[in-house]
Amino acid sequence: MLLVDILLSGLILGGMYALTAMGLTLQYGVARILNLAYGEVMVAAAFTAYVLFTGAAVVPLLGLLLVLPLAFAANWAIYRVMLVPLVRRARTRAALETDSILATFGLLFVLQGIGFVIFGGQYYGYAYLSAPVSILGTTVAVNRLVALGFAAVLAVGLYWLLTRTRTGTAIRAVAVNPDAARLVAIDVQTIAGLAFAAGGALCAAGGVLVSMFLTFNAAMGVLFTMKALIVVIMGGVGNLLGALAAGLLLGLIETAVARLVDPGLTLAANYALFLGVLLVRPTGLFGRPAR
Amino acid sequence: MSAILRYGPAALVSGTLAALALVPLLGSDYHVALAVAVLSYIVLATAWALFSGPTGYVSLATVAFFGIGAYTVAVLGEVLPWPVVLLVAALIGLVVALVVGLSTLRLSGIYFVVFSFGLAELIRQLVTWYEVNVGRSVGRYVFLDIGQTAIFWQLFGLAVAVFVVGWLVRRSRLGLALQVIGEDETVARHCGIDTTRAKLALFAVSSVFITVTGAVMAPRWTYIDPAIAFNPLVSFQVVVMALLGGAGVLYGPLLGAVPLVLLFDVIGANFPNHFSILLGLVFVVVVYGLPRGVAGLLGRANSIEHRAGPPSHRVRGEGGSPRSGETGEGASRGYADAPSPGSHASSVRSDLSPRAGRRETCLDVSGEPLLEIVDLSKSFGGVRAVDGVSFQVARGSIVGLIGPNGSGKTTALNLISGLIPPRGGAIRFDGAEITGLRSDRIVHRGIARTFQLVRVLDELTCADNVMAAIAFRRHPSWGEKARHRAATLLARVGLAGRDEEPAGRLTYIDSKRLELARALALDPKLLLLDEWLAGLNPTELQEGIALIASLKRDGLTIVMVEHVMDAIRSLCDRCVVMNTGRTIADGGTAEVLAAPEVVRAYLGGGDADD
Numbered sequence: 021m022l023l024v025d026i027l028l029s030g031l032i033l034g035g036m037y038a039l040t041a042m043g044l045t046l047q048y049g050v051a052r053i054l055n056l057a058y059g060e061v062m063v064a065a066a067f068t069a070y071v072l073f074t075g076a077a078v079v080p081l082l083g084l085l086l087v088l089p090l091a092f093a094a095n096w097a098i099y100r101v102m103l104v105p106l107v108r109r110a111r112t113r114a115a116l117e118t119d120s121i122l123a124t125f126g127l128l129f130v131l132q133g134i135g136f137v138i139f140g141g142q143y144y145g146y147a148y149l150s151a152p153v154s155i156l157g158t159t160v161a162v163n164r165l166v167a168l169g170f171a172a173v174l175a176v177g178l179y180w181l182l183t184r185t186r187t188g189t190a191i192r193a194v195a196v197n198p199d200a201a202r203l204v205a206i207d208v209q210t211i212a213g214l215a216f217a218a219g220g221a222l223c224a225a226g227g228v229l230v231s232m233f234l235t236f237n238a239a240m241g242v243l244f245t246m247k248a249l250i251v252v253i254m255g256g257v258g259n260l261l262g263a264l265a266a267g268l269l270l271g272l273i274e275t276a277v278a279r280l281v282d283p284g285l286t287l288a289a290n291y292a293l294f295l296g297v298l299l300v301r302p303t304g305l306f307g308r309p310a311r
Numbered sequence: 312m313s314a315i316l317r318y319g320p321a322a323l324v325s326g327t328l329a330a331l332a333l334v335p336l337l338g339s340d341y342h343v344a345l346a347v348a349v350l351s352y353i354v355l356a357t358a359w360a361l362f363s364g365p366t367g368y369v370s371l372a373t374v375a376f377f378g379i380g381a382y383t384v385a386v387l388g389e390v391l392p393w394p395v396v397l398l399v400a401a402l403i404g405l406v407v408a409l410v411v412g413l414s415t416l417r418l419s420g421i422y423f424v425v426f427s428f429g430l431a432e433l434i435r436q437l438v439t440w441y442e443v444n445v446g447r448s449v450g451r452y453v454f455l456d457i458g459q460t461a462i463f464w465q466l467f468g469l470a471v472a473v474f475v476v477g478w479l480v481r482r483s484r485l486g487l488a489l490q491v492i493g494e495d496e497t498v499a500r501h502c503g504i505d506t507t508r509a510k511l512a513l514f515a516v517s518s519v520f521i522t523v524t525g526a527v528m529a530p531r532w533t534y535i536d537p538a539i540a541f542n543p544l545v546s547f548q549v550v551v552m553a554l555l556g557g558a559g560v561l562y563g564p565l566l567g568a569v570p571l572v573l574l575f576d577v578i579g580a581n582f583p584n585h586f587s588i589l590l591g592l593v594f595v596v597v598v599y600g601l602p603r604g605v606a607g608l609l610g611r612a613n614s615i616e617h618r619a620g621p622p623s624h625r626v627r628g629e630g631g632s633p634r635s636g637e638t639g640e641g642a643s644r645g646y647a648d649a650p651s652p653g654s655h656a657s658s659v660r661s662d663l664s665p666r667a668g669r670r671e672t673c674l675d676v677s678g679e680p681l682l683e684i685v686d687l688s689k690s691f692g693g694v695r696a697v698d699g700v701s702f703q704v705a706r707g708s709i710v711g712l713i714g715p716n717g718s719g720k721t722t723a724l725n726l727i728s729g730l731i732p733p734r735g736g737a738i739r740f741d742g743a744e745i746t747g748l749r750s751d752r753i754v755h756r757g758i759a760r761t762f763q764l765v766r767v768l769d770e771l772t773c774a775d776n777v778m779a780a781i782a783f784r785r786h787p788s789w790g791e792k793a794r795h796r797a798a799t800l801l802a803r804v805g806l807a808g809r810d811e812e813p814a815g816r817l818t819y820i821d822s823k824r825l826e827l828a829r830a831l832a833l834d835p836k837l838l839l840l841d842e843w844l845a846g847l848n849p850t851e852l853q854e855g856i857a858l859i860a861s862l863k864r865d866g867l868t869i870v871m872v873e874h875v876m877d878a879i880r881s882l883c884d885r886c887v888v889m890n891t892g893r894t895i896a897d898g899g900t901a902e903v904l905a906a907p908e909v910v911r912a913y914l915g916g917g918d919a920d921d
Contacts, residue, residue, distance in 0.1 A: 054421060102595075109602065117421055118369060122554065122598045125547060129591025137584060242543075246428070253425050284443060288436035291429045298426050302418050 025158040026275050032160075032168045034271020036230055039171040040244065041251035041263040042178060043222030049258025050195045050215035052116055053103055056124040059244030060131035061220055065091060065227030066236045067139060073146050080148060080228050081166070087228050088221050095220025099213045102127070107209070128241065135238030145235035167229040174225055178218075179260060191215050195258045223248075250294045256304035266305060269293075320562040324474055327353075327565060332467060335460050343459050349572045350466040351528055355545075356552040356564035357473050358520035361480065362513045363550075364558035365489035371546040372411070372427035375434050376404050376518045378540035380525025382438065385451040385535055393457070397526055404522025408515040416510045428543070435541035442537065450536035457530040465527045473520050477561045480513065484782045484789055489513055491779045494768040497730065500750035501760060503783040503833060548575075555597045557604025566605040679742065681706045681868050682727070682837055687736035688892075689722055696722040698892035699736070704837070709859070709869040711883035711900065715912055718889040720872040721763055724839050727870075728760045729753040741836060755785045759835035763842050763872070765822045769815030773801055773825055776814050780832035800828040804858065820851060831862075838862065840871040844878050856881055880904070888912065 040062060047055050065087050072078040072086070106123060110116035149163040182188035193201040194211045202208050230236070251270055255262025270290060277289040297305060334346040355373060363370055383400040391399065415426055442449055480486045488509040491499040499506050525540070532539060548571070556567025571593070578589045601607065680703035689697045697719045704710045712720050726733045729750035738746045745753055759780075768776050777797040782789050788796065798810050804824040814825055823843060830838060844855050856878050863869060863882075873879055879886065879900060886903040888896040890912040896903045903909060 048421075105599065114367060114420060118554075119598055119602070121369070121424070122551065123595055125551075126591040126594030126598065129587045129594065131591075133585060133588030133591060136587065246432070249425055250429065253422060257421070282440070282444070284440050285436070288433055288440060291433035291436065294429050295426065295433060298418060298422060299414050302422060304422075 022279065024156045026279055027272070028155065028158060028160060030272035030275035031268060032164045032271070033275055034268035035168045035171045036226060036267075037247060037251050037270050038264045038267025039175060039229070040223055040226035040248045041255065041267050042175060042260055043219040043226065044245075044248040045252045045255070045258055045260060045263045046191075046215045046219035046222065048252060050191055051099065051103075051212040051219075052107075052113060052198070053099070053120045053216060054117055054124070054249075055216075055219075056121060056245055057127040057131055057241070058124075058220075058223055058248060059241035059246075060128055060135070061091060061095070061223045061241075062227035062230070062244045063135060063236060063238065063241040064131065065224035066231035067135070067144070067238075069228040069231045070144050070146055073148060080232050081170070084170075084225060084228050087224050091224030092217045092221040096213055096217035098127070098220070099216040103216070104209065104213075107212070128245075132238060132241060135241075139238050141237060141239060143235040143237045146231075148232050150233075161233060163232040167232055170225070170229055174222065175264065178222065182260070187211075187214070247290070250290065254294055254297050254304050256306040259304070259306045262304060262306035320560070324562050324565060327569065328467070328470060328474075335463055340459065343463055345573070345576060347459060347463050347466060347528075347531070348576070349569055350463065350470055351524055352549065352552055352568040352572050353565050354466060354469050354473050354524050355521055355549045356556070356568045357470075357477060357561070358517045358524070359549050360553045360558040360561075360564045361473070361477050361520075362489075362510075362517035363553070364560075364563070365486070366493045366510060366513075368416070368510075369424045369550060370427045371424060371543070371550070372431050373521055373546040373549045374541050374543055375427075375431035376407070376521040377525035377528075377545060378431075378434065378438070378537070379403055379407060380522040380527075381529040381532075381535055381540040382451075383522075384455070384526045384529035385453050385540075388453055388455050388529070393455075397523060400526035401519050401523050404519045405515055407522075408518035409511065412511045412514040412518075413507075416507060416514065428546070431541060431543060431546060435537045438541065439537040450534050452534055453529050453532060455530040459531065462527060462531055466524070469520065469524060469527065474561065476516065476520075480516070481561060484787070485509060485512060487775060487779055487782060490771060490775075491768055494770055495766055497750075498766050498768060499779075501728065501730075501754060502780045502829070503751050503754040503785070503787075504779070505749075505751050551594055551597065555601060555604055557606025559603070560606045563604050563606035680704055681741055682870070683739040684723075684727070685737045685739070687723065687726055687733055687738065689726055689731065689734050695892045697726060697733075700889065700892070700894050701736075702887045702894060702897055704868060704870055705884075706868055707863070707866055708884040709863055709871065709882050711879045711886040712870055712872045712889065713874070713879060713886055714889035714895075717891075718912075719892040720889055721841055723889070724760065724841055724870070724872060727753075728758060728839060751783075754833055754835075757785070757834075757836035758839065759830035759833040759837070760839035761823070761826045761830050761841055761843050765819065765826055767814040767817065767822045767825050767829075769813065771814055772811050773806055773814055773817070773828075774798065774810035776825055777801060777828050777832045780829045784833045786834070797828075797832065800832050801825075803831070804828045805854070820847060827858075835867070837868045837870065840869060840873070842872055842874065844873060844875045852878065876904075 040058075044055065044058050047053055047058070068087055068090075069080045069083045072083045073080060078086075102123060103120065106119045107116060110119060149166060150161050152159045152161055153165070155165075182192060190201070190206045190211050191214065193204070193206055194208055194215070198208050198212075201211070247270070251263055251266045254270070255264070255266035270293065273289055273293055274286045278286045281289075331346050331350060334342050338346070355377070359370065359373055362368065380400045383403055384396055387396050387399060411430060415423060415430075418426055439449065442451075488499065488504045488506075491502060491504060492506050492509060496506055499509075529535065529540075552567040552571050553564040554567065555571060556565060557563030574593065575590070578586055582589060682704040684703070685701050687697055687700045688695065700719070700723060702710070712723065714720055722731070725731045727738055729745070729748055729752070732747050736746070737744060740753075740756055740758060743756070745756055745758075748756075768779070771779070774794060774797045777800055778793055781787065781793045781796055794810075798807075801807060801810060804827050806821060806824050806828065809821075814822065817825060823846075827840075827843065840859070843859075844852060847855055852875065859869065859871070859878075859882055871878075871883070883900045885898060886896070886900045887894055888903055888906075888909050895912060896906050896909050
């Protein structure tokens with residue numbers, strides 16, 4: 021039953037990766053902002069869920085109702101206040117990329133520093149829906165299954181929004197070509213802000229779901245950012261289905277290496293897989309050629 | 312003032328280093344420790360900017376090489392004599408840089424950034440795993456009898472070396488090549504630059520400096536583990552320092568490293584609990600306040616100074632037309648001097664190329680064609696942009712490649728110049744097959760081109776735009792001779808005396824002239840012009856036609872994609888007409904333009920048939 025075990029754990033982990041990577045690919049693919057403080061938003065959401073649960077007995081799934089709009093608003097504000105000046109200033113996409121990397125790198129440190137001041141360096145966690153259930157001969161905690169289910173619902177919802185609504189179409193148009201989108205009367209800056217905010221909300225959702233079954237601390241944001249980034253790049257920037265596939269792949273391989281080889285090598289396996297993919301396909305598994 | 316501008320950077324660098332050299336003589340241990348930190352980051356940031364500054368590749372792999380250096384010392388420090396250890400570290404750094412560079416430098420933009428970060432993390436994870444599972448201990452002790460002062464002087468030597476090397480590189484052809492690559496890699500290849508080799512060379516130089524810095528710094532820790540030696544924060548700090556100072560100039564990173572190291576020290580000592588918040592705020596301030604770094608501020612002062620110079624400079628500096636405001640000597644070298652048909656043909660010939668004598672046999676239609684295209688094809692998705700095209704170009708002739716928009720003319724040129732590989736068919740040039748060769752190789756065979764959407768290198772001067780081609784053509788030249796040649800070519804296309812003007816300030820038409828000068832600088836046998844005459848006003852058009860005619864008299868063979876019928880009639884010996892990816896006519900210009908299917912292709916089927 022090792023195989024089922026690996027598959028199930030891998031899928032749950034991969035589902036979380038895919039969900040968070042989708043948020044990042046919205047931010048990077050549409051708003052063209054490479055947000056290095058992305059993982060910090062995730063950690064902040066996890067801490068919010070923790071405080072709500074332990075302090076006010078609000079269960080995380082209800083907490084989502086509060087965290088999602090809050091994260092949406094906060095990310096919208098970050099985009100308008102911090103990033104729009106950079107967008108205005110940038111002459112080329114490469115210039116914006118460099119500027120946004122540096123600015124959000126600063127933001128990362130500020131958020132991480134605040135986290136340390138409030139919560140210190142130790143790990144946090146809480147028990148919610150942690151009863152084990154047996155599936156196909158392997159046992160999983162209920163909260164992991166619930167998290168996977170929610171992730172799936174959010175992903176399908178996002179896909180539907182992007183492909184079936186007017187705003188979603190505008191978002192996809194901006195992702196493909198901001199200049200041409202402007203020509204068909206799409207307000208690129210508003211759409212980009214919307215995509216950035218929605219990406220941040222997805223990220224926060226990922227943070228809340230992950231907090232139900234993983235322990236976390238104030239320093240973990242960078243790790244989350246890097247994993248999300250790796251998934252985005254592997255899947256091809258701006259490609260939602262690519263992010264899904266790459267996320268699941270990464271989760272499965274990580275779990276397999278942890279169970280079959282050595283838990284100490286999971287991160288190394290991650291990076292090796294990532295570097296390997298880039299060497300074979302320089303623009304990701306499903307990416308289009310850059311030029 | 313100009314003396315300050317000229318010698319300022321050298322004075323700044325040597326002044327800073329001299330001031331640092333006083334620290335071990337006058338200061339306390341604490342001061343020396345601080346000076347070691349400052350020096351190490353000066354070397355790291357300057358070495359980083361050596362490669363990343365001109366090319367724009369933001370590398371986060373700094374700490375990978377730094378850590379490799381440190382671990383070389385940890386493993387070999389007590390076994391081998393110290394100079395040998397440093398040499399081994401440098402060699403390991405070199406080998407890793409070559410392997411990494413060869414596999415990654417084709418990644419662009421963000422892919423390279425994340426890849427370089429991933430690489431550093433992968434190495435860290437692997438070293439950690441090895442140490443825990445094989446070495447049975449996470450860390451290692453470095454017991455070497457190398458004191459802080461000794462480390463200081465070694466770093467000092469390294470700093471001097473990195474500045475000397477950086478200065479030499481900037482003066483060299485390689486330095487110019489990297490600037491061109493940073494601006495436009497396609498243009499770089501069409502200047503004959505082997506972009507992979509140029510990038511790899513400088514990536515290796517930069518990485519070796521970083522590796523040796525890691526090795527020199529290692530004895531300072533006495534205990535190292537992968538978390539210390541491969542701390543990703545180092546990579547980020549180096550980037551921020553270089554960008555704060557300005558990565559575009561050699562002395563820039565120094566301007567960032569010195570204040571930031573001191574600032575981090577102050578913050579760390581006084582606000583240990585809020586260190587990361589303050590660090591973050593500093594980054595944000597840097598990004599918003601100093602987009603081009605401290606050096607950028609100084610640079611702006613320079614250009615203001617430059618524009619306020621003598622009147623003759625002002626005309627050049629403001630990008631006006633070369634003919635509008637100039638009198639006397641200037642006017643005599645303007646476009647008016649461009650040869651009109653039949654006049655100074657002989658002087659023009661020697662003007663174009665010192666070796667032009669070999670081209671005396673001009674129109675040799677009978678012999679083997681210079682360019683032969685057989686059944687060439689290329690598809691983009693389902694669109695057959697070029698679909699089984701065949702034609703020949705005789706030596707010394709001008710062939711017009713014409714057809715409606717979207718008929719595949721530019722794609723055909725792109726296939727010939729090696730910008731994109733063909734799906735099928737063959738291209739033979741000057742008796743040899745060139746199908747699928749890289750652009751820089753094709754340039755060396757003797758094909759030069761201009762682009763439909765003009766591609767000049769905005770940040771470089773007009774002279775440097777042309778110099779790039781002169782420096783990397785088949786028989787390159789460099790130095791005064793090349794500069795003189797560049798000036799001659801600029802005068803030839805009507806940009807006389809504007810050598811030092813940044814290409815970004817040129818008008819659209821002047822950019823086209825510059826692009827032509829760059830193509831001519833390659834000493835081509837075949838010139839590909841992609842709508843070079845489009846957008847010219849009637850006077851400019853006549854001058855342009857005369858210029859192309861004079862090129863032909865010099866023996867140059869030309870393939871021109873063009874819509875301007877006057878130019879096609881007066882210049883082209885033959886025309887190849889394309890429509891929807893196929894050739895629909897090929898022959899003498901007059902007959903081809905009168906052929907019914909050509910008229911139909913241009914005017915639409917219904918009009919021609921009814």
